Structures are given as structure tokens and as C-alpha cells.
Amino acid sequence: xxxxxSLPDRDPKQLGRANLENSGGGHDAKNLxxxxxxLGDSGVGKSCIVLRFVRGQFDPTSKVTVxxxxxSQTIALQDSTTVKFEIWDTAGQERYASLAPLYYRxxxxxxVVYDITSPESFNKAQYWVKxxxxxxxxxxxxxxxxxxxxxxxxxxxxxxxxxxxxxxNGMFFIETSAKTADNxxxxxxxxxxxxxxxxxxxxxxxxxxxxx
Amino acid sequence: xxxxxxxxxSDHDFDQNPQSIEEQLASVALTLSDGEPSANQETNGVVRExxxxxxxxxxxxxxxxxxxxxxxxxxxxxxxxxGVVWGRTxxxxxxxxxxxxxxxxxxxxxxxxxxxxxxITDDVVEQHEIEQVRNDxxxxxxxxxxxxxxxxxxxxxxxxASISWRKRKKHFFVLSNSGKPIYSRYGDEHKLAGFxxxxxAIISFVENGGDRVKLLRAGKHQVVFLVKGPIYLVCISCTExxxxxxxxxxxxxxxxxxxxxxxxxxxxxxxxxxxxxxxLLGGTDIVFSSLIHSFSWNPATFLHxxxxxxxxxxxxxxxxxxxxxxxxxxxxxxxxxxxxKVVSLVGAQKASLHPDDMLLLANFVMMSESFSPVCxxxxxxxxxxxxxxxxxxxxxxxMLLTTSSDAFYHLKDCRIRIEMVLLKSNVxxxxxxxxxxxxxxxxxxxVNPLTRSGSSPHLGQHRPPTxxxxxxxxxxxxxxxxxxxxxxxxxSIYLDQYVSSEFSAPINTPRQQKRLYRxxxxxxxxxxDKGVGPHKTQFRRDESYVILxxxxxxxxxxxxxxxxxxxxxxIKTCNxxxxxxKDVENEIFLLGSSPFSW
Ligand SMILES: Nc1nc2c(ncn2[C@@H]2O[C@H](COP(=O)(O)OP(=O)(O)OP(=O)(O)O)[C@@H](O)[C@H]2O)c(=O)[nH]1
Ligand SMILES: [Mg+2]
Numbered sequence: 001x002x003x004x005x006s007l008p009d010r011d012p013k014q015l016g017r018a019n020l021e022n023s024g025g026g027h028d029a030k031n032l033x034x035x036x037x038x039l040g041d042s043g044v045g046k047s048c049i050v051l052r053f054v055r056g057q058f059d060p061t062s063k064v065t066v067x068x069x070x071x072s073q074t075i076a077l078q079d080s081t082t083v084k085f086e087i088w089d090t091a092g093q094e095r096y097a098s099l100a101p102l103y104y105r106x107x108x109x110x111x112v113v114y115d116i117t118s119p120e121s122f123n124k125a126q127y128w129v130k131x132x133x134x135x136x137x138x139x140x141x142x143x144x145x146x147x148x149x150x151x152x153x154x155x156x157x158x159x160x161x162x163x164x165x166x167x168x169n170g171m172f173f174i175e176t177s178a179k180t181a182d183n184x185x186x187x188x189x190x191x192x193x194x195x196x197x198x199x200x201x202x203x204x205x206x207x208x209x210x211x212x
Numbered sequence: 213x214x215x216x217x218x219x220x221x222s223d224h225d226f227d228q229n230p231q232s233i234e235e236q237l238a239s240v241a242l243t244l245s246d247g248e249p250s251a252n253q254e255t256n257g258v259v260r261e262x263x264x265x266x267x268x269x270x271x272x273x274x275x276x277x278x279x280x281x282x283x284x285x286x287x288x289x290x291x292x293x294x295g296v297v298w299g300r301t302x303x304x305x306x307x308x309x310x311x312x313x314x315x316x317x318x319x320x321x322x323x324x325x326x327x328x329x330x331x332i333t334d335d336v337v338e339q340h341e342i343e344q345v346r347n348d349x350x351x352x353x354x355x356x357x358x359x360x361x362x363x364x365x366x367x368x369x370x371x372x373a374s375i376s377w378r379k380r381k382k383h384f385f386v387l388s389n390s391g392k393p394i395y396s397r398y399g400d401e402h403k404l405a406g407f408x409x410x411x412x413a414i415i416s417f418v419e420n421g422g423d424r425v426k427l428l429r430a431g432k433h434q435v436v437f438l439v440k441g442p443i444y445l446v447c448i449s450c451t452e453x454x455x456x457x458x459x460x461x462x463x464x465x466x467x468x469x470x471x472x473x474x475x476x477x478x479x480x481x482x483x484x485x486x487x488x489x490x491x492l493l494g495g496t497d498i499v500f501s502s503l504i505h506s507f508s509w510n511p512a513t514f515l516h517x518x519x520x521x522x523x524x525x526x527x528x529x530x531x532x533x534x535x536x537x538x539x540x541x542x543x544x545x546x547x548x549x550x551x552x553k554v555v556s557l558v559g560a561q562k563a564s565l566h567p568d569d570m571l572l573l574a575n576f577v578m579m580s581e582s583f584s585p586v587c588x589x590x591x592x593x594x595x596x597x598x599x600x601x602x603x604x605x606x607x608x609x610x611m612l613l614t615t616s617s618d619a620f621y622h623l624k625d626c627r628i629r630i631e632m633v634l635l636k637s638n639v640x641x642x643x644x645x646x647x648x649x650x651x652x653x654x655x656x657x658x659v660n661p662l663t664r665s666g667s668s669p670h671l672g673q674h675r676p677p678t679x680x681x682x683x684x685x686x687x688x689x690x691x692x693x694x695x696x697x698x699x700x701x702x703x704s705i706y707l708d709q710y711v712s713s714e715f716s717a718p719i720n721t722p723r724q725q726k727r728l729y730r731x732x733x734x735x736x737x738x739x740x741d742k743g744v745g746p747h748k749t750q751f752r753r754d755e756s757y758v759i760l761x762x763x764x765x766x767x768x769x770x771x772x773x774x775x776x777x778x779x780x781x782x783i784k785t786c787n788x789x790x791x792x793x794k795d796v797e798n799e800i801f802l803l804g805s806s807p808f809s810w
Contacts (some may be wrong), residue, residue, distance in 0.1 A: 042494060042495060063498060063578065064494075064495030064496070064498070065579070065582075066576070066577065066578075066579060066582065066584045067582055067583055067584020067585060067599075068582060068583055068584065069579045069580065069581060069582040069583075070581045070582060070583065070620070070624075071580070071581065091584075093494045093495050094491050094492065094494060095472070095473065095492045095493075095494070096585075099585060099617075102583075102617055102618065102620075
């Protein structure tokens with residue numbers, strides 16, 4: 001499954017203007033900066049997703065995140081534009097919940113992750129979506145991610161539930177596996193982000209490696 | 213009873229068949245250590261009374277919530293006519309009275325209050341020397357194998373009904389005053405609810421009587437309690453570590469909890485006495501297990517001092533200067549560390565960082581670049597600070613602490629500035645080199661004792677060029693002969709720092725190191741035993757080594773020698789070690805203009 005095409009009907013020109021900065025300071029459209037935050041219950045695989053994206057690795061003994069960790073990854077577009085992702089990988093532990101605004105404030109993209117084998121984590125994802133709708137910036141782009149797609153036999157959250165919820169809330173939807181790397185690049189390179197980037201007149205290639 | 217010697221020897225009779233912790237717990241000998249040593253008699257009375265009550269009352273609650281323990285308590289009650297005598301071990305007033313030869317292994321003698329001298333002589337030691345005791349029983353239950361330590365919780369499937377769980381040498385528990393489990397070193401907290409309730413019943417029973425239970429002895433087991441408001445901490449151990457050491461470890465565990473949650477967690481208990489704290493500590497097993505692991509390898513856990521990575525003075529100065537720069541721009545503390553050693557650290561005006569806080573902080577953070585709330589319990593136990601952490605490489609990391617929750621980008625900029633300076637002045641590569649070279653090698657002292665008095669000596673200056681030198685390949689008695697120095701720790705009281713020599717043969721396995729640290733720890737506890745007054749020197753010999761301990765106003769020295777070492781030459785060597793430390797203090801300590809006032 002690739003990026004869901006359930007694109008919300010919003011005007012891309014409204015998107016993320018305040019959140020996108022150019023590293024040069026002026027409107028140097030060659031180097032874009034995208035602030036992205038990952039939210040979701042502890043153990044759903046946020047850190048693994050980021051690690052897979054940034055270093056191409058998977059750490060099965062991944063440690064619980066404390067507070068939030070900050071990573072960045074730059075990708076080059078076909079037209080030699082570079083996009084630098086500044087990623088806040090937040091801690092899913094309950095004790096850090098009240099700190100989330102620290103990290104999602106000013107983010108252009110929020111990626112809300114759940115674990116397809118855990119209905120509780122799907123509930124928690126919905127909690128985060130509501131929190132972002134209430135307290136996040138109004139033009140934040142949200143993506144809903146069902147991770148651990150490799151554990152399909154243990155699936156407890158039907159794909160359709162994810163798609164439906166995402167559609168209802170104007171979010172992008174994708175299922176990923178940090179373990180097998182399935183759809184990880186797609187998550188970062190597909191519509192959600194290209195939408196943001198297109199504000200400045202660029203489009204990200206959606207490689208569609210696995211999407212039909 | 214003026215002396216506890218006679219009765220504490222009978223302590224061991226009590227321990228006829230060491231069994232499970234619970235059985236032991238049931239056959240407790242209570243020790244109340246709040247009373248002054250002079251009040252022995254009175255205290256004993258209290259204890260006796262208490263124990264008697266305890267045998268009769270066995271709170272109903274307890275019976276309900278832990279049938280095993282309750283049953284066993286019942287059993288003991290009944291079996292008291294088979295020779296379990298409650299009053300018997302009562303007089304064992306640990307640590308508040310002078311330590312008795314049978315329990316601590318050496319008899320204390322009050323050290324003189326004379327000003328510290330720059331060197332010890334045979335005479336001085338003779339004068340203050342503590343009875344040399346051959347103690348065959350000093351090796352406490354160190355059963356850890358040689359397998360490398362891995363972080364995380366082990367034996368999670370165990371509970372208090374498992375034999376394996378009962379056999380563990382050292383348990384740590386944290387529970388709430390309503391008996392809800394919060395943390396257990398082994399086993400799943402939730403499965404230990406019954407056991408927790410038992411502990412809670414014991415503590416609150418004693419507390420209700422106006423006393424605080426601090427130590428129970430049950431045969432080989434010591435049970436140490438620490439009450440921190442609504443949070444109870446308990447250690448059950450048969451490692452023969454002194455009470456003070458175990459209590460210190462519980463204090464650190466509590467401190468680690470505060471690092472994560474602050475003391476304001478107490479409010480949750482005020483609102484709801486049955487509050488379940490475990491979700492708030494979710495995912496922190498690894499933090500606690502690594503702290504507990506450090507009790508056996510990191511002397512900072514009992515010395516309450518930190519250690520520096522050995523570096524050329526100029527290198528450390530360069531690091532300190534840029535950290536100071538940053539501290540002036542609104543950073544509360546800037547700390548550059550490599551593993552558990554400090555490269556440099558700087559605090560904003562008047563802010564002082566306690567060594568224990570550094571230990572707990574370093575134990576808590578482990579992320580490439582992160583920004584997290586942390587509490588420094590000795591700085592302010594009620595408030596969160598924000599810690600910006602950045603790893604320059606796998607070993608070396610920077611911690612910038614601030615009070616402002618949205619300082620991330622500012623701190624990141626600070627870090628970039630710091631990194632540039634560190635790279636330009638080669639600090640990071642020097643740090644890597646020091647990690648490889650190590651600090652003070654015993655061989656250096658013994659290879660070239662005479663050149664050491666030369667001017668401006670440097671660490672490792674006299675070391676043989678390669679580690680494969682003949683000297684190092686010789687059997688250990690080749691190093692310094694049978695009077696050889698094996699290891700030392702020097703703690704500067706004024707600086708709150710210590711330096712530990714590198715381990716070398718024959719102490720070269722983690723297990724031997726742990727054993728040596730335990731021996732130091734025991735000495736440390738006895739040297740700091742308030743009841744006995746500060747000792748000046750102790751010379752202690754057992755079948756594993758001779759340990760010489762020397763305390764002055766300025767420093768403490770703990771040195772381990774070959775068990776056959778001759779006292780006079782050991783003393784000579786200690787003097788040389790102190791001179792050596794002085795010679796290289798620029799490189800092994802963080803000196804100078806630090807604004808810390810302890
Ligand atoms: N099978 C499978 N396991 C995964 C996948 N992603 C992560 N995991 C496992 O899930 C566990 C938790 O992953 P993390 O990335 O640390 O979880 P997190 O969301 O960052 O958790 P917090 O930091 O506590 O918020 C780890 O043991 C991973 O090995 C995946 O795609 N498939
Ligand atoms: Mg994580």
C-alpha cells in the first residue's frame with residue numbers, strides 16, 4: 001500500500017507558510033526546511049521509523065525515548081532542490097504527554113503513529129489527532145501512520161479503519177514497517193510532504209516503489 | 213547493655229537455615245537506628261516490645277494480601293517455642309554504635325583530631341592502626357558471571373513464588389505507602405503486589421509506633437528501608453555490604469526517580485493514596501537497572517564525588533573556556549562528559565551541581581540529540597530543568613541545562629559553537645586518546661619512582677612505550693614485588709572529585725573489580741561512621757588483599773596491595789601515590805576558577 005490518495009481538499013497555498021523556513025533566510029527556494037513531529041503511543045515504533053529514514057537501519061532493541069530526540073535528514077529533489085527534514089521524535093510515555101506542544105509547536109507536518117497490532121495505540125493516535133486539531137497550528141499537515149505492517153498476522157486494526165479515520169479528519173494515511181523498510185521513504189516523500197513543499201513551487205517525487 | 217559485642221555474635225546462631233527472604237523477613241530482628249548509641253538499652257526495650265507485638269499482631273491486611281508471607285509469619289509465631297528467640301539479635305544496633313569486630317571485620321579506634329599531615333609515617337600508622345584482622349569471610353556473595361552486562365530488566369517472568377527470585381542476592385523495591393508496587397529490580401512489579409503489601413505492613417506498623425524502621429536483620433539477609441514521604445524504598449541483600457552503603461544506594465534510586473518525575477509526584481499521592489505510579493515510570497527499567505549495575509562498578513556511587521577524564525591542562529582549559537562562554541548566555545550548567553568522566557563543567561553564577569546529580573543525570577541520558585525535562589534532586593527536587601543533550605561521538609557528550617522550556621534552538625546554536633571550538637582545539641581527539649590511554653597506571657609509579665620528583669611531570673610520561681612491553685607481560689608479582697600496589701582511589705575532599713588508578717593484573721576481571729570496590733565501600737562506610745568518629749587510617753588485611761585507607765582533611769586514599777604486603781612499605785607507597793597525584797593534579801582534576809562552593 002502506498003500513499004493513500006484521500007487527499008484532503010485544502011488549498012495548498014494556505015499550507016505551512018509560517019512553518020516553512022528557508023535555511024538561507026531569504027526565499028532561497030533551493031534549500032527548504034521542513035519541521036516534522038512524530039507523535040503516538042510508546043512502543044509503536046516512532047524512533048524506529050525515524051532511524052530507518054535517517055540511517056537506513058532498524059534497531060529491534062530500540063530504547064524508550066526520553067523527552068524528545070531531534071534528528072535531521074536532507075534529501076535532494078530531482079530539480080536539485082534540497083529538503084532538510086528537522087524531525088522531532090517525541091516520547092510516547094504518558095509522563096511526557098504534557099510536553100508535546102513544545103515539540104509540535106511550529107511543525108509543518110505531524111505524523112501520528114499507531115501500531116496495527118494494538119487497538120489502544122490506535123485510540124491514542126486519535127487522541128493526538130484531536131489534540132493537534134485543538135492546539136496545533138491550523139495549517140499543520142497531518143499524516144496517520146499504521147506501523148508494524150510486517151506483523152500482519154497479528155493485526156488488530158483493520159486497514160479500512162485507518163483509511164476511514166484519516167479521511168474523516170483530512171489526513172494522509174499510510175501503513176509502514178520500520179522493520180522491513182516498507183513504505184518508510186514513501187511516508188517522507190509522498191503527498192503529505194510534497195504538498196507542503198509545493199507551497200514554494202516544488203514537488204517532491206513520489207517514488208511509488210510499492211504502491212500500485 | 214553498654215556493648216553489643218556479646219550478643220551480636222549470637223546473631224549467626226539465629227541464621228540456622230537461610231531460606232527465602234520472606235521466611236527471613238518473618239523472623240526479623242528489628243533494628244531501630246534513630247536512637248542515639250548511648251540509648252542502647254532503651255532502644256532494645258523498644259525493639260523487644262515491638263517485636264513481641266509484631267509476633268502477636270500480624271496485621272489482618274497482611275494476611276489477606278499475601279498469604280505466603282502471612283503464613284510464614286504465623287509459622288514463626290508458632291515456632292517461637294522451637295527456639296526462635298526474638299530478643300536475641302535486638303542489640304545489633306548497626307552503624308550507630310561502634311562496629312563490632314564480628315560484624316564488620318575490624319574494630320574501630322578513634323582517630324586523633326590532629327591536623328592532616330602531608331605524609332604518613334610508620335609511626336603514625338602504628339599509632340592509629342586498627343587491629344589487623346584476618347577475615348576469611350569478606351568475600352560477599354558475588355556470583356555474577358563474566359558475561360558482559362546488558363541493560364534492561366532481567367527475569368521479568370519471576371515473582372515472589374519463584375525459587376530463582378528468592379535466591380537473588382540483592383533485591384531493590386520501591387512501593388507506595390499504601391503498598392502499591394512501583395519498582396522491583398527482579399520480577400514484574402504487578403505480580404509482586406502481595407509482597408509489596410507485606411513490606412508496607414512492616415514499615416507502617418513500625419512508623420505508627422513513632423519509630424522508623426531502618427534495618428532488619430534476618431540471618432544472612434539485611435533489609436534496609438528508606439521512607440521518603442509517600443514512597444518507600446527497600447533493599448533486601450545478602451551481599452554483606454554495610455547498612456550505610458545500602459542506604460546510600462536506596463537514596464540514589466530515589467534520586468533517580470526524582471530526576472524523572474520530581475518530588476511533585478507526591479501530590480498524586482495526596483490526592484489519591486492508592487495512586488498507581490508505575491505508568492509514570494513506564495520504560496524506565498533500563499535507567500534503574502543501569503544505576504543498580506553501576507553500584508558495582510562506579511565508585512562515584514559511594515564516594516559521592518565525580519571523576520575527570522585525564523587531559524592535558526591546556527586541553528581542559530580550552531573546553532572550560534567555551535563552556536563558560538555559553539554559561540554566560542543563560543545556560544544553567546554546561547557539562548562535557550565522556551562516558552562517566554567529566555571533561556569539563558561550568559555552572560552559571562552561584563549554581564552548584566552536586567556529584568550525585570551528575571551521576572544520576574549521566575545515567576539517565578542516552579540519546580544522540582535530545583531535549584528533555586530532567587530534575588536535579590540536589591539542586592531543586594521540585595522543578596524540572598530542560599536538558600539539551602548532544603553526542604559528539606559514541607562516548608563524548610554535551611549536556612546543557614536550562615530553566616527555559618523553549619531554549620532548544622538557542623542551545624543547539626550553543627552546541628554548534630562549542631563543537632567548533634572543541635574541534636579546532638583538538639579537544640575531541642584528545643578525549644578519544646585519553647579514553648584509550650587511560651589515566652594513572654600503577655606501573656608508572658613503580659617503574660620510575662625516582663624521576664617522579666622531577667619538575668613538571670606528566671601523566672604517562674614514564675610509561676613504557678607500548679603496552680606489550682615485557683613488564684606488562686610478567687606475572688603480577690613482577691609489578692612491585694610481593695609488596696606491590698594493585699590499585700588505589702584518591703578522593704579530594706575540597707574538589708569533590710576522585711581519581712581511580714587503572715585496573716591491571718591481578719585485578720582484571722569485572723568480578724574482581726566489583727569485589728575490590730565492595731571492600732573499599734566497606735572501608736568508606738566505616739571511615740565515615742559517625743558513631744565511631746572519623747578514623748585517620750586503617751590497615752586491613754584479608755586473604756585477597758591488604759587495604760590501606762588514609763583520611764586527612766584534604767583527601768582520602770584507599771589503596772589495595774598484595775595480601776602479603778608489608779605494612780611499612782605499603783605506607784611508603786601511599787606517600788608516593790599522594791605525591792604522584794599532586795604532581796599530576798592539573799591533568800586528573802578539574803581545578804581552578806569554578807564557581808562551585810560545596
Ligand atoms: N515488527 C516490528 N517491530 C517494530 C517496528 N517498528 C518498531 N518495532 C519495535 O517496536 C518497539 C518500539 O519501537 P520504538 O521505535 O522504540 O517505539 P517508540 O514509538 O519510539 O516508543 P517511545 O520512544 O517510548 O515513544 C521496538 O522493540 C522495535 O523493535 C516494525 O515496523 N515492525
Ligand atoms: Mg521512541
